[in-house]
Amino acid sequence: AQSVTQLGSHVSVSEGALVLLRCNYSSSVPPYLFWYVQYPNQGLQLLLKYTTGATLVKGINGFEAEFKKSETSFHLTKPSAHMSDAAEYFCAVGGTGGTSYGKLTFGQGTILTVHP
C-alpha cells in the first residue's frame, strides 16, 4: 500500500520569498514520486519527477525537489516565489508493483498563495 501526506493545506508567501511545500510518502517498494500543479479550472501539469538516480530533481518554472529516503520525504522548493506560482500543488507516488501498478496516489493538495 502507498500513501502521501502533504503538510499544510494552505501556504502563503510573499513574492520573492522561498517556497517550501512539504510531502511525505509511504511505499512498500521503491517509489516513483511526482509533483503536479493545478491552476483553477485546469488539469494537472507535471512539475517534476523522481524515479532513480540523482535525488535532487529540477523541474519547470524554477521548482526543484529532493528525494530523501531516510525521511520518506519529497519536499518541493523554489528560491523566489512569483505571483504566477499561485496554484494548488499535488504530490503523488506512482505505484510500481502489485495492485498499485501504474496508479498515482495523490496527497490532499497544498494551495499556494503569493502576495505582493
Added chain:
Amino acid sequence: DAMVIQNPRYQVTQFGKPVTLSCSQTLNHNVMYWYQQKSSQAPKLLFHYYDKDFNNEADTPDNFQSRRPNTSFCFLDIRSPGLGDAAMYLCATRTGHLGVGQYFGPGTRLTVT
C-alpha cells in the same frame, strides 16, 4: 499541439439524464485514466484502460461506465447523474513506462441541476 483533449470543458446535465464526457489523445499512449475531482480534493481514480484491457477501481459506482473504441479516444458515461456527481472529470494518459508520469487533459467540469 494539444496532447490530451477533453470535450466539452463545461457540461451541464439534469438529475438522472445520461451524460457522456469525451477524451482524446495525440500521444499514442497505451494507458488512459479517468479521475473524478471534487472541490478542494485530490483526484480520485475511477478506472483505466491498458490498451483494450479495462480496469475498474473497487469503489467506483456502477453508475459510471467507460468505453475505449480505439487508442486515441476514451469516453466516460454517467448513466444517471446525481447531485453528488458534480465534479471536475480529468482524463490522463501515460506510456508503458511508469517513470514518465501521467499527462492530464484540461478537465470537464460537470454540473448537475
